[in-house]
Amino acid sequence: MNSYRTFLAIDLPDNIRDTLEALSEECRTGRAVDWDDLHLTLHFLGDQPVDLLEEAHENLSARPLPAPDLEFDGLGGFGTPARSVAALIRPNDTLNALHKTTASALRQSGITLEHRRFRPHVTLLRIPRNQPPQDQAKLHSFLTTYAGKSLPPFTPDSMTLYRSILRPEGPIYDPLVSYDLGT
Numbered sequence: 566m567n568s569y570r571t572f573l574a575i576d577l578p579d580n581i582r583d584t585l586e587a588l589s590e591e592c593r594t595g596r597a598v599d600w601d602d603l604h605l606t607l608h609f610l611g612d613q614p615v616d617l618l619e620e621a622h623e624n625l626s627a628r629p630l631p632a633p634d635l636e637f638d639g640l641g642g643f644g645t646p647a648r649s650v651a652a653l654i655r656p657n658d659t660l661n662a663l664h665k666t667t668a669s670a671l672r673q674s675g676i677t678l679e680h681r682r683f684r685p686h687v688t689l690l691r692i693p694r695n696q697p698p699q700d701q702a703k704l705h706s707f708l709t710t711y712a713g714k715s716l717p718p719f720t721p722d723s724m725t726l727y728r729s730i731l732r733p734e735g736p737i738y739d740p741l742v743s744y745d746l747g748t
Contacts, residue, residue: 567615569728573667574604575721584716585652585689592707594700595650595690602738605654605687607667607724610676617675624670625744632747633659637716642708646701648692652716654685721746
């Protein structure tokens with residue numbers, strides 16, 4: 566039986582991707598996430614059989630999916646020491662409703678989701694494990710400088726179910742199906 570490593574994510578408009586890419590280039594350490602791969606993950610599904618993904622598609626397609634207004638809330642590091650740098654998204658009721666609605670549709674399809682707190686963010690940089698002290702200092706300076714960085718708010722018009730193909734040089738995100746938001 567075929568299975569895919571998948572995740573459900575909100576797509577970003579090009580102008581937001583451009584701004585985030587330029588911001589990533591300011592860091593001078595870590596590996597920047599490719600422009601095409603910048604997204605806000607709603608749910609990581611892991612490896613799922615194709616039949617469950619097809620059922621999830623049917624369930625997601627049958628529900629109204631709200632389009633949340635998204636506001637950035639600065640930059641932050643994830644992990645101690647930081648293993649990634651992300652543009653943080655301020656949670657709001659509509660975003661939380663979209664997260665809950667999609668979780669319900671996925672669970673109804675037989676997909677088991679991880680039980681973790683939803684921390685909306687867009688990953689910008691991946692940080693290597695054994696980072697030299699000078700790179701740690703660069704990262705600290707970058708996070709201090711841009712911690713309160715504001716970016717223009719936006720309202721996404723779609724979300725996508727992606728297949729993630731892992732490779733040593735970085736993942737490839739293959740869109741499987743998109744869903745309109747605000748319907």
